[in-house]
Amino acid sequence: DGGITQSPKYLFRKEGQNVTLSCEQNLNHDAMYWYRQDPGQGLRLIYYSQIVNDFQKGDIAEGYSVSREKKESFPLTVTSAQKNPTAFYLCASSMATGGTDTQYFGPGTRLTVL
């Protein structure tokens, strides 16, 4: 059963804590992405990775960190430096063929800061 999984589905964080969101895919996709969505807003790109051991900042990378040690996994850490972390976090992946690459999304993690 191929797809993208994200865990946990819901996450609660106290102020000052770092938390890590998991994203795993078994689609053999090269590229992976993290987006953030706030209520009534579109998605904004946080980080992306086109190949293992390499990643690039997106439009809103401040306060976040990522790693890409395996092709299948792209975890996102929300650090205490992120001032407004409450949001819906979406992971996506694509083939990165060099042509038009469709991105497919995981089910998302809803993060709430208490």
Place this chain on the structure above:
Amino acid sequence: QKEVEQNSGPLSVPEGAIASLNCTYSDRGSQSFFWYRQYSGKSPELIMFIYSNGDKEDGRFTAQLNKASQYVSLLIRDSQPSDSATYLCAVAYGGGADGLTFGKGTHLIIQP
């Protein structure tokens, strides 16, 4: 600054009618255009993409692209209540490997 603009709605359409969703973008270098559907509380799911000027049809959905006017639209024929959702327009420079720029979405309501 790349911008993608959509009317937030809600857009209310009677069941069986054609729903027309519109999107404009600011970056003339944009090359690939995507439409996603998002139900409340769920993640976006791809409807279709387009990269050439003109129309592209897939079942009840037709995407239309006019690069000169920097305009992309999505038509939904024979609208069903299950089409009620938020529709997100996304734009990429190139094929999208560097990520997508999304609009805020249009909330579509299909009235039975």
